[in-house]
Amino acid sequence: YREDTLIKFFEYIKSGESFFVIGAPSSGKTRLMDFLMGDDPDALRTGAKVNRERVKIYYLGADASPKTWLARVDMNRMRSENDWGFHFFELLLHTILLTCHRCEQTEEIEEIQTAIARLDSEVIESKDALKAHRLFEMAVNMLCQSYGIKLCFLFDEFDETYKAMPRELFGQLRAIRDANKYRVSYVLFLRNLPEKLRDPLQNEGFYELISRNMIGIGPYSPQDTYHIIEQLEIRHQYSLSQDKREWLCANSGGHPGLLQALLAIFKEQSHAVTQMGNMNWYAAQEPVKEEFRKLWAGLLEDEKSGLREFARGNQTAMSLATGKLLTAKGLLKETPSGINFFSPLFGIWLLKQ
Numbered sequence: 001y002r003e004d005t006l007i008k009f010f011e012y013i014k015s016g017e018s019f020f021v022i023g024a025p026s027s028g029k030t031r032l033m034d035f036l037m038g039d040d041p042d043a044l045r046t047g048a049k050v051n052r053e054r055v056k057i058y059y060l061g062a063d064a065s066p067k068t069w070l071a072r073v074d075m076n077r078m079r080s081e082n083d084w085g086f087h088f089f090e091l092l093l094h095t096i097l098l099t100c101h102r103c104e105q106t107e108e109i110e111e112i113q114t115a116i117a118r119l120d121s122e123v124i125e126s127k128d129a130l131k132a133h134r135l136f137e138m139a140v141n142m143l144c145q146s147y148g149i150k151l152c153f154l155f156d157e158f159d160e161t162y163k164a165m166p167r168e169l170f171g172q173l174r175a176i177r178d179a180n181k182y183r184v185s186y187v188l189f190l191r192n193l194p195e196k197l198r199d200p201l202q203n204e205g206f207y208e209l210i211s212r213n214m215i216g217i218g219p220y221s222p223q224d225t226y227h228i229i230e231q232l233e234i235r236h237q238y239s240l241s242q243d244k245r246e247w248l249c250a251n252s253g254g255h256p257g258l259l260q261a262l263l264a265i266f267k268e269q270s271h272a273v274t275q276m277g278n279m280n281w282y283a284a285q286e287p288v289k290e291e292f293r294k295l296w297a298g299l300l301e302d303e304k305s306g307l308r309e310f311a312r313g314n315q316t317a318m319s320l321a322t323g324k325l326l327t328a329k330g331l332l333k334e335t336p337s338g339i340n341f342f343s344p345l346f347g348i349w350l351l352k353q
Contacts (some may be wrong), residue, residue, distance in 0.1 A: 001035055001223065001227065002028075002032055002035065002220075002221075003221075004221060005215060005217060006036075006055070006059060006216055007059070009021075009036075009059075009215060010059035010060060012185070012187075012213055013060070013068065013150075013152055013185065014060065014064075015182070016150065016181065016183060016184075016185050017255070018177065018186040018187065018210045019187055019188075019207045019213030020187070020190050020194060020210050020213070020214055020215065021187060021190065021213060021215045021216075022190050022191070022192070022193065022214060022215070022217065022325075022329065023186070023191065023216065023217030023218070023330075024191065024295050024297035024298055024329045024330070024331060025191060025257075025294045025295050025297070026255070026256055026257030026258075026291060026294055026295060027217050027218065027219070027255070027256065027257075027329065027330065028256040029217055029260040030156065030157075030218060031191050031256065032217065033072060033154060033156055033189065035055060036055055036070060036154070037052065037070060037102075038051060038052030038053065038054060038055060038102075039052075040317045044160075047177075047219055052102055053065050053066070053104075055247030056068060056070070062327075063147060063297055065102070066104070067148055067149055067150060068149075068150045068152065069096075069099050069103075069143075069149055069150065069151050069152065070099075070154055071092075071095045071098075071099045071151060071152065071153050071154065072099075072153050072154045073091065073092065073095050073153055073154060073155045074095075074097070074156065075090060075091075075154070075155065075156070075157065075158065075161050076157075077225060078091050078199070081255075081269055082197060083129060084129075084165065084166050085130070085132065085133065085166075085168075086123075086127060086129040086132045087132075088121050088165070088169055089123070089129075089132035089133045089135075089136040090124065090132045090136075092136050092153065093116070093119060093123060093132070093135065093136045093139055094120055095153070096116055096139055096140075096143070096151075097113065097116045097117055097120055100112055100113040100116060101113070102126075108147065110330070112143065112147065112339070115139075115142065115214070116139055119135045119136075119139050122143055123135050123136075125353075127297070131177075133172060136176075137176055137179075140176055140180060140184060141179065141180065144180040144183040144184060145180065145183075145279050146299075148181075149183070150183050150184075150185075151180075151184050151185070152184075152187060153184075153186050153187065154187045154188060154189070155186065155187065155188050157189060158189055159190050159191050159197055161189055161193060162190065162197045162198055163196060163198050167202050167203050170203035170205070170206035170207075171203070171205055172205060173186065174205040174206045174209060177209065183195075184330065186209070186210065188210060189311050191298050192298075193325065194207060194210065195211070195299055209260075214328065216328030216329055216330065217329070217330070218254075218328070218329055218330015218331075218333070218342070219238055219252075219253050219254030219255040219256070219330045219342050220254035220255075220256065220259075221254065222249055222254065224254065224331045225248075225249045225252070225254040225259065226245060226249060228256070229249070229259070229263075232257075232260065232263055233260070236263070236267060238266075238267050240263075240266070244266065244273075245274075247276055248263065248266075251279070251282070251344060251345060252343060253290075253333075253341070253342035253346075254330075255291070255295075255342060255343060257291040257294065257295070258288065258292075258345070258346075261285075261287035261288050261290070261291045262287075262288065264280070264287050265285055265287055265288070279344055279345060279348055280348060282345055283286070283345045283349045283352075288349070290343060292346060292349045292350075295331075295346075296353075299318065302319070302322050302327055303322055303325060303331075306318035306319070306322040306323065306326065307331070307350060308324065308350065308353075310332070310339075310341075311341075311347055311350040311351050312351075315339070330342055332345075
């Protein structure tokens with residue numbers, strides 16, 4: 001699953017580099033995060049045993065995996081009106097504690113867990129921003145330098161935080177990384193480029209850390225698309241013929257949200273099968289239009305204008321930078337016949353806007 005993306009992802013992890021992952025709305029960033037963390041939604045739903053280390057072991061090997069921690073930071077757990085300095089670093093400290101709970105419980109892990117829990121309690125009781133920063137820094141130094149652990153913080157849906165977070169916190173994150181070079185890294189999951197979200201001069205040191213390393217999350221590969229279709233069939237208790245699977249793969253372009261919208265139309269509208277040759281009919285269906293509206297709302301103005309011109313056949317009106325970004329997000333893709341939309345339905349929908 002997402003092997004083309006994860007090969008590069010873990011190359012950065014191995015080298016201790018910080019980077020950002022960019023994708024359009026409903027492109028599957030959260031599902032990718034779940035997969036990385038070993039939180040298989042189908043296994044969790046059925047109660048099957050989950051091996052949380054399986055992805056790391058596959059890419060890093062059995063020896064390096066236990067010493068490489070992926071710490072998923074859920075910014076929704078921090079209220080926006082609260083004091084940034086205290087609550088941000090307490091959240092990161094608590095995230096490390098949660099990551100301990102996910103590890104195989106050995107004597108060393110229990111020792112680390114006890115120490116981190118004590119620091120976190122001390123921070124919560126103090127409600128002091130400086131103390132939160134210092135004790136988080138102490139925890140990171142302990143893990144990296146005393147226990148030889150590589151810490152990678154994964155910041156999901158980070159666009160709004162990236163725009164709003166005080167510049168000094170970015171500087172403090174950079175300083176903690178520099179004190180533990182190649183043992184601490186940050187991964188930002190974004191919808192738009194960092195420089196479009198915030199002037200790089202406002203957080204220059206941190207921006208320099210991530211700006212050269214980008215991974216684009218586009219639609220699924222054909223192999224992954226067929227795998228996801230099989231999962232959806234089981235989940236919705238709805239069987240498809242092979243020709244319908246091929247049609248879904250081709251016309252969804254592997255886009256996760258569109259794939260589910262088209263499957264819902266197949267399941268809920270009995271005459272949908274007779275319309276399989278009518279792309280205009282499918283492009284006019286509300287579930288499809290809703291997916292495209294969500295996708296459109298998450299794009300920058302220069303991306304929107306570039307796509308409009310592309311739909312009209314005027315490819316030269318789009319800047320190289322915009323074309324590169326749309327290709328990274330998978331909204332445009334290279335085919336044997338040239339550059340095309342990821343799905344023919346998107347082009348039809350776009351011409352009607």
